[in-house]
Amino acid sequence: MAIRRLSYRLDEEPDTGVVRLIPAPAGPQEQEKEHPLEPPELAAYVLAVGHRQGLSRSRLPDGAGLLCHTVAERPGSTAAGQPGSVSAGCRVDVAYADDPDELPLSLGDVAPDALIDFARAHAPRVEPFLADVRRLFDERAGRQIVVAEHDPDTVAHWIALACASLSDAYAKSLTFSTWTAEPRRAPQQIIGIGPDADFDRFDGPTLDHFYRVHDGVGGQGSTPMPDTWAEVTARQWIEGTPPEPGADDAPFALTRPTVDVRQLSAMSGEARRDIVRAHAAAVAEQSAGSPVVDELYGLCQELGPQDRATAEPLALALVRHYVSVAEDQGTLPDLAACERLPLSADAWQRLRAEFGGRADDALRRRLREPVGTWAEPLRLALAMGADAGRGLEEAMERLAGALLHPGRRACAESVEVLEAMGHTGLNRRVLKLLARDLTDSKLDKLRGLANAPQGEWLRRRVEAGEAPPVLRLVEAAARWHRQPHCLRGARLFAALAELLPGGRVTDTTTLKQLWRIVWGGSQPDSAEVAELVRVCPTRLIIQAGFGIRLVVRLRGPERVDRDLVDFARDLREEGQLTAIERATAELLMTVEEFAEGRLPLRLAVERVRVQSQQASPLGDVLRAGTGAWVGRGFARASPVELCHRPALDFLMGTGGDVLRPYREILLDEGARERMIRELPRQPAEIAALYHIWRPRQGRRITHEWQRVADELLTRVLAPVVPHLDDWTLGEVATEITRQPHGRGSQRVQEWNAWRSRQAGTQGPQGPQGPQGPGSGGPDRHH
Numbered sequence: 001m002a003i004r005r006l007s008y009r010l011d012e013e014p015d016t017g018v019v020r021l022i023p024a025p026a027g028p029q030e031q032e033k034e035h036p037l038e039p040p041e042l043a044a045y046v047l048a049v050g051h052r053q054g055l056s057r058s059r060l061p062d063g064a065g066l067l068c069h070t071v072a073e074r075p076g077s078t079a080a081g082q083p084g085s086v087s088a089g090c091r092v093d094v095a096y097a098d099d100p101d102e103l104p105l106s107l108g109d110v111a112p113d114a115l116i117d118f119a120r121a122h123a124p125r126v127e128p129f130l131a132d133v134r135r136l137f138d139e140r141a142g143r144q145i146v147v148a149e150h151d152p153d154t155v156a157h158w159i160a161l162a163c164a165s166l167s168d169a170y171a172k173s174l175t176f177s178t179w180t181a182e183p184r185r186a187p188q189q190i191i192g193i194g195p196d197a198d199f200d201r202f203d204g205p206t207l208d209h210f211y212r213v214h215d216g217v218g219g220q221g222s223t224p225m226p227d228t229w230a231e232v233t234a235r236q237w238i239e240g241t242p243p244e245p246g247a248d249d250a251p252f253a254l255t256r257p258t259v260d261v262r263q264l265s266a267m268s269g270e271a272r273r274d275i276v277r278a279h280a281a282a283v284a285e286q287s288a289g290s291p292v293v294d295e296l297y298g299l300c301q302e303l304g305p306q307d308r309a310t311a312e313p314l315a316l317a318l319v320r321h322y323v324s325v326a327e328d329q330g331t332l333p334d335l336a337a338c339e340r341l342p343l344s345a346d347a348w349q350r351l352r353a354e355f356g357g358r359a360d361d362a363l364r365r366r367l368r369e370p371v372g373t374w375a376e377p378l379r380l381a382l383a384m385g386a387d388a389g390r391g392l393e394e395a396m397e398r399l400a401g402a403l404l405h406p407g408r409r410a411c412a413e414s415v416e417v418l419e420a421m422g423h424t425g426l427n428r429r430v431l432k433l434l435a436r437d438l439t440d441s442k443l444d445k446l447r448g449l450a451n452a453p454q455g456e457w458l459r460r461r462v463e464a465g466e467a468p469p470v471l472r473l474v475e476a477a478a479r480w481h482r483q484p485h486c487l488r489g490a491r492l493f494a495a496l497a498e499l500l501p502g503g504r505v506t507d508t509t510t511l512k513q514l515w516r517i518v519w520g521g522s523q524p525d526s527a528e529v530a531e532l533v534r535v536c537p538t539r540l541i542i543q544a545g546f547g548i549r550l551v552v553r554l555r556g557p558e559r560v561d562r563d564l565v566d567f568a569r570d571l572r573e574e575g576q577l578t579a580i581e582r583a584t585a586e587l588l589m590t591v592e593e594f595a596e597g598r599l600p601l602r603l604a605v606e607r608v609r610v611q612s613q614q615a616s617p618l619g620d621v622l623r624a625g626t627g628a629w630v631g632r633g634f635a636r637a638s639p640v641e642l643c644h645r646p647a648l649d650f651l652m653g654t655g656g657d658v659l660r661p662y663r664e665i666l667l668d669e670g671a672r673e674r675m676i677r678e679l680p681r682q683p684a685e686i687a688a689l690y691h692i693w694r695p696r697q698g699r700r701i702t703h704e705w706q707r708v709a710d711e712l713l714t715r716v717l718a719p720v721v722p723h724l725d726d727w728t729l730g731e732v733a734t735e736i737t738r739q740p741h742g743r744g745s746q747r748v749q750e751w752n753a754w755r756s757r758q759a760g761t762q763g764p765q766g767p768q769g770p771q772g773p774g775s776g777g778p779d780r781h782h
Contacts, residue, residue: 054152054178055159057103058188065100069093101172110160112242118157119237125214126161127234131227132212133162134252136189137170144183145190148201149216152179155192158214162190165233167245228274231267232257239263254278259295261302273310276303280317288325293318297337304342315341316351323355339383352384360389367395371402371413375420382423396426400433404445406452415454427466435468443516446471450478470513472499477517490531493518497535505536508544515546529553533563538570547571551581554588560625565592583614584622591626594633601637605647627657634658635665639688643739648692652709653700663708666716675716680723687735689717690751718758729755 058066070092097103110118119126129145136142147155155178163171176190183191183199193199194217200206201219208222215221229252236243236256246253257275258264264272279296286293297318303311318341322333343351363377374395381392399418402410418427434446450458455478461467462475473496480487480495487495496514497505505511524532529550533541541550554571557564568585571577577585590611594604608630612618618626634642634651642648651658665671679686693713695706724732736751737744 054192055156056177056188057175058177059100059175063100064096064098065103067095067103101169103172110157110164112164115157115161115164116237116240116242119161119234122216123234123238125216126237127227127230128221128224129158129214129230130162130165130233131225131230132214132222133165133174133190134227134229135212135225136174137251142189143210143212144186144188146183146199146201146211146213147190147192147216148195148197148199148213148219148221149192150195152192154216155179158192159190161237165237165243165245167248167251169248170251171245226268226270228268228271229254231271232275235263235267259299261299261306264299264303265306269310272307276310276314280313283314283317283321286321288329293321297341300341308342308344311342312344312347315343316347319343319351320354323358327358333380348383355384356381356389359384360391362391363389363395364391367391367398371399371410371417375417378417378426379421379423382421382426396429396433400430403430403434403449403454404442406449406454411449411452411454415457419457424464424466427461427464431461431467431471435470438470438513440516440521443474443513444520446474447478447517447520450474451481469500469510473514473517489518489524490528490535493528493532494535505540508540511536511540511544511546515544525552527558530558533567538567539573542570547576551577554581554584555622556619557621557625560588560622560629562592564625565589580615583611584618587611587615587626591629591633595629595636597633597636599633601633601641601647602644604633605650609646609650624657627654628661630654631658631661631663632665635662639685639692643688643691649700651692652696652698652705653702654705655702656704659704659708663712666712672716676719676723679717679720680728683728683731684735686717686720686724686728687732687739687751690732690754691736691739691747693717694747694750694754713754721755721758 054070056068058068060066070090095103129147132143132145136145147158149155149158159174159176159178163174166174174190175188176192177186177188178192180186180191180193181197183193183197201213201215201217201221207213207220211222213219213221232254233243235258241256244256245251254275257278259279264275267275279299283293283296296314300311300314300318304315319333319338322338326333359377359381363374363381366374366377378392378395381389381395399414402408402414405411418430421427449455455475458467458471458475459479462472467475476499477492477496479485480492493514496518497503500506500510505514530553533550533553538547538550541547550567550571553564554568565588568588572582572585572589587608590599590604590607593599594608599607608626612626634647637647642651651662666675679689690713693709695710695713733748733751736747739747
């Protein structure tokens, strides 16, 4: 229906003083817009509204809209009556339409520049006012807004500011009155009043519960309510950039929200979050290469360090945009750009759940191409959390497999990809695959990698602490094998063992790995075996299955010592030995126990005799070493026991390997002096030593023994004789006669004859030393 525009004049009845509407004189331009008011209810409504000075927009009970503008035509016409009311002599211009949306916003528009100036002049009040305007539409029964000003034009500016901030449909639905004396009777949404209106602007319930009051004449007004749309829109007006009203279906959406970080930082937290969410929603609407996305990316990067939580929704939207655009184009997103965005661990987790599967699928497709092209899809799959994806697993297995063939191009490309990735987690997983399911062949390939140019990558991973222990050993072996170290064999094995916890090999698995790394398919020589057992327990070597390779040390050692005995003991208990090897091990154990005094003389002699025969032929080192321990055992044995068979027979029939250490121990200066000092009180030992060392001939008596026995008799026993008293001499003679070999009287005579010769050689000396019973009497056995 067409808008009817009418003009009237308020006239007063001369008799009653009642104000009535009288059609204004029609001018040339107003002839077509003047019509009588019908029905009568409309006339009454116009009359009621026309009493209010200024501009008003109302919604009639039947749904029609009415716009009234009342102005004075003659001076003083507004002076009569209550404040805000008008009297006769005022002109009322009316626009009426059955549909309120057909009415114009006002009868006189305010220019945007004027609104900007107005907003700046009233800056503190703009945001609270717009917040309440919004609530008029958000709440079904929104509280009326009362604007108190000194004049209706100022109220009109407030209303114009509200209308300019709203979409056209919402602005036309707004009802208002710029000036009224009785606001409690006004039905409009926004009501303008003067300082003298019938309204208590300082009443608490009025301010807080019944109306939303914006006081520009000295009152405090209602408490402001926060609202993001109002805050943003107010800031736009104040900064001189009038807002772009929202669409009718989203009238309070943030249009053209700021991308200035400084402006965002100056806003409240809730407003800042709403703006960022609006930007995030806008990202999804952008196409590839949109400058808006670039602008928002910069905003997100700047805002992140200041307020990561607020920036995160925008960061998520940007990542989703990059991934979606890349998928549409069949390419990969710029992951480096995504990683620079302010995303928390939880945000990345959400992205991984959303895109991980797709990233893994993209990687699997790329695996059909050369290794050198895998870097970016790998980076995406790792960033998007495709950890358990089949594509990532296959990629890592193929990278590890390529590294085992350093002579091929794929190996070099694999290292290039891993270097370009610089991803610690990926490196660790590939290195773990290299160290898994180790065989001799795989260890040889790892040695090849460590010695190849690509071994430099392995060295850096070892230094970074990313490599498993076995790869650390492989890399160190390759490095120490070269100049300037040049380590080989057992020396290299020992150096590698120091890298292990505790500096020793403690399990068979590590031993097998080290063995293969050091010797490959070859075996250590005898000299290396001796060095090897110093750093690795023999038992472990045997348990690892290398015992058979150690037998060479048992039968042909460099020297015979306790290490060799321990080695022989372990080998005997754990190894699969031949009869001669077992006899050799048992011989070493026997002579060591005999030398240490842990084996009885008779048993030791019997074992040595039998085991020597079973282990023969013995090498020079083994024969001399075991003989030295046997000689030491004889030297430490009790002379009283040694003078009995078969021990004495064994000693007299042996050669220099046994006799040399036997002689050296007894002629040691300390041992010799101790014997000379102690023997005068030990007649049984004197008799036994004489019996052992006395001159004798026989087919089984060696010349070496004869020489050693004569020297010992002369240098050890002869110096004792001058210290023997008669009692001791008698006891010695008695002990000689008790010896088990018979011919006691003859042996006593030989003893006395030898003693006489010694006395003649040394000159007359009186008895010295301890005195016993019968001392001083004649020598009965002389």
